[in-house]
Amino acid sequence: MSGELQQLEIQSLLEDIKCSVDQFEATKSEQARVRALEKSLKLIKALEHPKDAVLKLFLSPTQAMAVKIAHDLGIFAILTGAATTTSCKQLADQSGANSLLVERIMRVLVAIDFAQEEGPGMYSPTSLSREMTDKKSGSIVDTLFVDFAPAIVKTPDFLRETNYQNPEDHSAGPIQYTYNVKMTTFEWLARDVAVHERFHNYVQGVRESRPFWVDWFPVQERILNGYTGAPSDPLIVDMACGSGRDMLALKRKFPDLTGRVILQDLPAVFNAIHSHDIGLEKIGHDIFDRQPVEGARVYFLKFILHEFSDDNCIKILQNTIQGMKKGYSKILIEEFILPDENAGLFHSMVDMILMVVGPGIVRTKSQWATILKSVGLTVNLICHPDGDGPSIIEAEL
Structure with missing residues (x-):
């Protein structure tokens, strides 16, 4: 130029x-x-x-390395807990690390705003320092750096050895290649309680930075106004719901809902969910089986389909469609959606980490349209939040 x-x-x-x-x-x-x-x-x-x-x-990986070391040493907690500025010697004494090592780490932290330098060898916290004392943000660092970073480094080798095919096998992706295991990533995570716990906190930390879907999707207009059922009929089914937090948010915002609000997941998942006190119903269900709840107003899928190949997404949607009532039932799919051109860095990085971990995929608008059309679904609208969070696709037969 x-x-x-x-x-x-x-x-x-x-x-x-x-x-x-x-x-x-x-x-x-x-x-x-x-x-x-x-x-x-x-x-x-x-x-x-x-x-x-x-x-x-x-x-740039050295930046993540420095943050991880500081996190392990408790430097962020020391900085945020101090009444005044903290010296390099104090950080070294309280963390048990060598003073010269702390000085070198702090240079990086200051340069990327994870700490503020108040004079030679004197430091104070920043908003990023304080954020790093949050358990969920710490889990983001630990999960990405300890558990996933080795697989990120190995992914070029994995792709070269698989002739640069798009990863789709959940038992043979970059994670499995890196750790030499023949199981899905979720099975691998579940083997170690500490690894599984920090991954759970990582997921919660990522999600907590985004508003709930009920705070930006027009629930009243698109769902409730068209509900024609009795209180004993199904209003919404949250498929593969995990913790059920999205339906909890729905009930809190609309406490006088008419109709059943149903959580579906594998029976083992429900052991950690306490939902009966606010009127949520739980039904054990595998998304690869036929949908047992018929005629619901909405079938809700949040952060599920990105984990699967197109063929498996089609199977899940076909099973769901078997429970839908044409002209009444809707599918809501909440996912990050890439534009067909000029995608932003954040969503593109999410796509890359899903490729490594799942292997999964963040799909484009046209890719979603193709999948939904293939099973006979018509897209009514795509609703975007204010910002770069996940969007909602509304589709029906």
Whole structure:
């Protein structure tokens, strides 16, 4: 790119960033905030020499390494618990680490805003320091760095040895290749209580940063206004529901709902769910079996189909359709959805981690349309939240 074109690009990006920041400050719109972040990343790339960009990208794992070491040493807790600034010597004494090592780690933390330098060898916490004292954020670090990072490193080897085929076998993906196991990732996680617990906290930590679906999807308009059943009839079925938190949110927002709110999952999953006190019904069900609840207004699938290949998604949807009433029942699919072009970095990274871990996939809008059409479902609308969270596809027969 010539110098003149680069200057024009930089000026255009600056104007876009200012516009998005102004909109965010005026409206607190998450979309404006995300747009400003995305444009800021493009500005960095426009200002950076290509060779420097490549070098920094492949040095960047050292940032995660430094955060992980600080997390293990309890440095974030020390910083946030101190009444005043904390010296490098104090951090070393309280953590039990070598003072020179702490100094080197703190340089990285300061550079990426996980700590604030208040003078030579003196530190105070930042918002990121405080976030790292949250158990769920710590589990995000531990799960991604300890459990999944080795598989990320091995994924190029795995793909080369499998002739660069898209991973779809849950018992033969990058995780299985890395750890030399012949089981699904969830079976592998369940073998170790500590690994499984931090993965559960990791998932909860990721989800807690997003608003509940009932806070942005038009539930009254799209679901409740069209409900024609009696109190004993099914209103909504949450398939493979896990903890059931989405139906808990529905009942809290609409406490006077008419109709049964049903949680479905494998019987073993229900051992950790306590739901009877607010009127949630539990039915053991495998999503690869025929849907036993017929004529519900809604069949809800959240963060489920991304775990499966297209063929398995089709099987799950076909089983669900057998319970649906044409012209009345709807399927709601809540997932991250990639645009057909110019996908953002966050959603693209989620797709990559799903490929490694599942192996799963974040699908594009057109990929979803193809799958749904293949089983006779028509997309009524795709509803997006304010920001970069998961969207909801509403479809019916």
